[in-house]
Amino acid sequence: MRSSDLIAEFIKDLLSENDSVELGRNELAIKFSVVPSQINYVLSSRFTPEQGYIVESRRGGGGYIKISRPNYTKKGYIMHILNSIGQRIDAVSIKIFLSNMYDNGVIDKKSLSLMASALSDKNFSGVPPQYWDILRASIFKSMLIGLED
Template identity: 55%
Template sequence: MRISDSVANYILELLNQAGGIAEIQRNELASFLGCVPSQINYVLTSRFTPEQGYIVESRRGGGGYIRITRLKLSKADMIMHIINGVGDSLDGASARAMLENMVGGAVLDRQSAELIAAALSEKALAAVPKELRDTVRAMICKSMLLATRT
């Protein structure tokens, strides 16, 4: 088993034991699991995303912690949460990763994700000036996600 799988499984177990909210200290968890702290960050950013039904908050400093909360939202509410997180700009790589996470979290089906990805692609936005593409991509993404809520 890969270390990232071990980290994710440990965090999932913590969430299950704590009723959906777990607080961890990154350095302590890394030491306990025998990995580097950046591996914890990688797992949190790739497997505990809003698209997959999680909120991750961190507080820095000596008593710092990372709080992971499992969301209990309907698909429509989850999509609205994702739309709110997109912001005013969205690059192509982030859009593809977000859509993959949404498929993995059963928020979108594969066909819908592929259609949205096609609309957000560099090829589809080729006529848009480069300095505006990420802004236009964010707007299109939000509009398409809104259309999938119903």
């Protein structure tokens, strides 16, 4: 198992016991014999808003990392996603959001399939590619607002 996988599993194990966990970046790096930037990589790739996590990080002085995965209601989860989306979103991020929405019971399999199809790149072929992520974000936000009802 790669060190990034071990670090991610360690953090997930801690989160299974608590709603949030606070760790020292340097201490975690020492524990796994990696450089602190490896910890940053794990956080930025495995503990993202798309995956339902909130990460607060402070650099300098060893820094600290606070990771939480709130237990949202359906409406709260949708609001979390809406607040996580900027002006644009790529196809990979959409897939992650949708997969997590399905896993957390926010949408059913039929909605997952419908939303994934509607938000795929192939639907934007008549639009210049530089606008695809902007259009996708706008459509996804509208879908999420529709789910709140």
